[in-house]
Amino acid sequence: MINNSVLETEAENKIKEAARKIFHRRGFDGARMQEIADEAQINKAMLHYYFRSKDKLFEAVFKEAAMKLFPVVILIIESDLDVDEKIKKLIHNYIDFIIDNPYVPGFVLHELTQNPERMKHFVASNVLMRPQKFFSQIQEGIDSGKYIPIAPLQLMVTIVASCIFPFVAKPMLHTLFGLDQDDFGEFIEQRKEQMTQFILNGLYKK
Amino acid sequence: MINNSVLETEAENKIKEAARKIFHRRGFDGARMQEIADEAQINKAMLHYYFRSKDKLFEAVFKEAAMKLFPVVILIIESDLDVDEKIKKLIHNYIDFIIDNPYVPGFVLHELTQNPERMKHFVASNVLMRPQKFFSQIQEGIDSGKYIPIAPLQLMVTIVASCIFPFVAKPMLHTLFGLDQDDFGEFIEQRKEQMTQFILNGLYKK
């Protein structure tokens, strides 16, 4: 039994990729093991052979999604850039990330609402948010009269909200404002620069 | 068969209220007809007696939720107020609405993502978004040099995002920043005024 590790991980990866696709699209409750098996073109029993249960398989997918979702923010927030650069980079990089992973934010947010306890299981060991530096930078700007008075957390939530929300609300934009696929793409592309300007302008005092 | 209309609607309302609670909490896929029946303290067959199927019952709940979610925005957007007042009122009223219906936005957004077609069935006849006036007001302000150049839709999405997102991301705020129930309440209360100031400041040119 030398090197089945190649085939082994091949099957394992096929399953994981299929599971990602289905779980992201349907959520935990909506996903069916059979559908995942079909997507992976593999026998359903194999899902249980490699991952013991639906929960375990989901946990793997969820963990991966969350581990991708947060670091983008964290790395930039904790960097040595100044506030303007952080905000600009944060918005651009985060939107780019979501363009490549459009289902991830909605998936993570929904599953976190369904089961908030899940968060604790892996956050502590995997995601450590240390926004102190960023928050201090904001506070200094406020104290020096450069920025309007705003709670740093309020600002940060607004930035993240601005990036994530359009993707979560995509069907609304489609039906309410008639944005089709192409329009939406343009809207998002435009959003990167315009949100950067808007938020920076909102931060600076007149 | 004089007046069972009282009792009739009593049972019907008990069911609808229970269904609202469960559907909002668990989503369509996660909700069980038995759980709704238990919540309403009523026999499961009654659910099918008054509403024919799970889909029909869900449709009633969803319609109601969506019909509450949009008009708050629409009425203010279409009013005769000036831009500053519209933005202020929009943020305050919308956040107040979500405080009273905290599960509604996440519920509607998620179910709309699961089944975007649902939107079309009732939007055309029930929700008509006419943001032209608001958009013109913004455009005028931009043309006159009062506002920074921003696509009105970008602004509007940002405002709505700022109101809704904190509630959808509540578990994240809890785990990542340690906001407990009370902290969250304060955060939201503070947000009403600070977001108003921040967004208005972002709109006006220096």
Next chain:
DNA sequence: GAATAGTTTAACCATACGGTTAACAACAAT
């Protein structure tokens, strides 16, 4: 090439689920 360990499959199992039914209760109309 037999033995052994890992992999894959079809068939199966128990349960949970949405939905139905048939009998019954309450009560108004005749």
Next chain:
DNA sequence: ATTGTTGTTAACCGTATGGTTAAACTATTC
């Protein structure tokens, strides 16, 4: 009193679902 209508219940039905099993297949080791 009888009939008909509406509301209510427990028991039931067919199916879909997550999960298991035992046998077949593959490949590696000796």
